[in-house]
Amino acid sequence: MANNSVYRTNIVGGREVGVAVTVDMDKNDIHQTNSLFWDTKGNEVLGATALPLYGAFVSEEKCQLFGDVTGKKLLEIGCGSGESLRYQGERNAGELWGMDLSPNQIEKTKQLLAAHGLSANLVCAPMEEQCGIPEFYFDFVYSVYAIGWTTDLEGTFRRIASYLKKDGSFIFSWSHPIHKCVVAENDKLVFKKNYFDESWYSVSLGDSTLSLSDRKLSTYVNALSKAGFVIEQMIEESDDDIIQSWNADNEFANKARMLPVTFVIKARKL
Known part of the structure; x- marks a missing residue:
């Protein structure tokens, strides 16, 4: 995968990653990199986020x-x-499908x-x-x-x-x-990355590598609109009860008190 050797701070999961290399977006290379990541060390490195949690500090419950x-x-x-599918199956969903x-x-x-x-049915x-x-x-x-x-993103939303x-719901986090963009430093929150930078980057975590792009919130909203969705609800607030269950000196939890770390959107197909 080609890169222009631009190094920058980024955040993967709840922690700062000091070396993120900007790369050219090649779909096949990125699929290969990320498939290998999740085939090998993905769960070990990033863990697994699954319902009833939508991510850090936001829950379906x-x-x-x-x-x-x-x-x-x-x-x-x-x-x-499969944890989210298990959650839905135990809530009596009629038919379960999953893709990965x-x-x-x-x-x-x-x-x-x-x-x-x-x-x-798994694909x-x-x-x-x-x-x-179907x-x-x-x-x-x-x-x-x-x-x-x-x-x-736009093609994925059209496919979804x-x-x-008609009137079916798309929910994602x-x-x-x-x-x-923001890291905790000396009891302060500091911007370390340009919010408007949506370029692709590669990160090495131990002996594993992943590739991502950090899209603006408006990019998700506009892509939903183009795909024929109307947004019914958006959640940015962290659940204070979940935050309180973390250690008082945890930097990630303290950060969540100050700014959103997870977002969830529920959209309806027109």
Whole structure:
């Protein structure tokens, strides 16, 4: 993957990453890099974010974005190790589907669901590509900390819209772009990255490498609009009850008191 050797501070997960190399956006290279990351060290390095949590300090139990899913058809984009699908299955969802870029993650999902007496239709493919998922079929499509991995946001949102029934809901979460720009230093919050910089970058975490782009909030909103969605709800606030459960001196929790670290959007297909 070509790069222009521009080094910058960035944030992956809840911590500052000191060396992030700006790279050219090549879809195939990025898919290969990120698939290998999640096939090997992804869960170990970044952990797994899954419902009922949408990410740091935001929960479905408080937000109630899904409501009653009994009998509903649900598709998860970036199903990871299957914990969110298990959560929905145990809430009596009628039909479960999941897709993920990583064959290893798909296998983990199969094993987890089987261990809990559940099953899902699972597809191993990039979220940007046509992969046999039925159209005009689902009541909900959702993604928990996965949608930001796409190499084509507008194309992915158009494809997700095609999966949904009319008036179906798309719910997704990701790291808030302001969080990705600000670090804690000497009891202060300091901007370390240009909010408007959406270039792709590569980060090495131990012996693993991943590639991402930090998109502006308006980029997500405008892409949803172009794909035929109307936003019904957006959540930026951290749940104070969850923050209080963390250690009082935890820098990440203290940061969440000052600015949003996770955002969640619920949109309806027109």
